Amino acid sequence: MTDLDAFARASLDGYLALVREHESTLTALDEQSGDGDFGHNLSHGLERAASRAAGAPDSEVWRSLATAFLDEVGGTSGPLFGLLFQAIARAADHASTPAEAIGNGSRDGLAAVQRVGEAQVGDRTLVDALQPAVDALAAEGDLDSAADAACRGAADTARLRARMGRASYVGERAVGHPDPGAVGIAMLFVACAQATGSEPPGAFGELTGSR
Numbered sequence: 001m002t003d004l005d006a007f008a009r010a011s012l013d014g015y016l017a018l019v020r021e022h023e024s025t026l027t028a029l030d031e032q033s034g035d036g037d038f039g040h041n042l043s044h045g046l047e048r049a050a051s052r053a054a055g056a057p058d059s060e061v062w063r064s065l066a067t068a069f070l071d072e073v074g075g076t077s078g079p080l081f082g083l084l085f086q087a088i089a090r091a092a093d094h095a096s097t098p099a100e101a102i103g104n105g106s107r108d109g110l111a112a113v114q115r116v117g118e119a120q121v122g123d124r125t126l127v128d129a130l131q132p133a134v135d136a137l138a139a140e141g142d143l144d145s146a147a148d149a150a151c152r153g154a155a156d157t158a159r160l161r162a163r164m165g166r167a168s169y170v171g172e173r174a175v176g177h178p179d180p181g182a183v184g185i186a187m188l189f190v191a192c193a194q195a196t197g198s199e200p201p202g203a204f205g206e207l208t209g210s211r
Contacts, residue, residue: 005058007098010195011188012053012061016046018187022208029180037075038180045073045081062089062105077181080117080126084109084185102146102192103137110134121153124160126181129153133189144201147186147193151203154182183207 019026019042026039049068053061066089069082088105095101110130119125121132129150136149157179186207190200 004092004095004098004101005061007101007192007195008061008092009053009058011192012046012050012065014194015188015191016043016050018191019043019046019184022183022187025208026180026183029177029183032177033179038077038184041073041075041078042081042184045069045078048072059092062086062092065089077126077184080113080181081184083112083116084130087112098192098196099137099141099143102143102189103134103141106130106137106146107134122160124157124179124182126179126185128157128160128179129182129185129189133185143189143193143196144198147189147198148201148203150186150189151201151207154178154186155203155207157182178207 019039023039023043026042027036030036030038045068046065049061049065052064052068056064062085066082066086069078069085071082073079073082084106087107087109088102091103091105091108092101095104110127113119113127113130117125117127119127121128130153132149132153133146136145137143139145155178158177160179186204190204194200
């Protein structure tokens with residue numbers, strides 16, 4: 001098992017733990033802008049990925065995540081998360097460090113997500129957390145900076161009126177609450193940073209109300 005393989009396994013385990021801990025928060029956020037199933041869908045997808053990965057080599061963890069979300073998770077965000085995990089899986093095959101795997105994979109995943117959904121920063125979607133994380137990795141090259149940027153990007157969605165997705169139909173009702181998809185992306189980057197031994201950034205506690 002390589003360091004990258006161990007990182008992938010630790011990232012999945014940490015991500016699942018974070019989502020389980022904050023599932024009720026994700027659900028409450030989605031009730032403001034959608035049908036309230038995002039927390040369950042994200043948790044279910046990660047549990048299915050963990051089940052798939054349990055019988056597979058650690059080198060297949062990211063592919064287990066991609067397959068679970070592309071094939072087994074409903075809702076609008078399931079396939080988008082699946083595209084991101086698929087891109088990270090491909091990048092990890094050619095990376096030498098965790099930051100390189102996540103940096104290249106999240107960059108390519110962002111491009112795939114935007115090809116499908118056409119969302120930009122400011123539209124109040126998961127892109128509002130993913131784009132800052134990609135930019136931070138490109139500029140700083142470390143997962144701590146990416147996690148902090150993703151959390152801040154997700155928090156900033158609380159002031160936005162949605163221009164894309166289900167939240168665009170509820171008008172001002174969702175304003176004042178972060179977008180659940182963006183929060184889910186922030187949790188991914190926090191889990192990846194934790195997998196390298198880092199603590200969650202202060203912005204994460206502010207985002208989830210757990211500080």
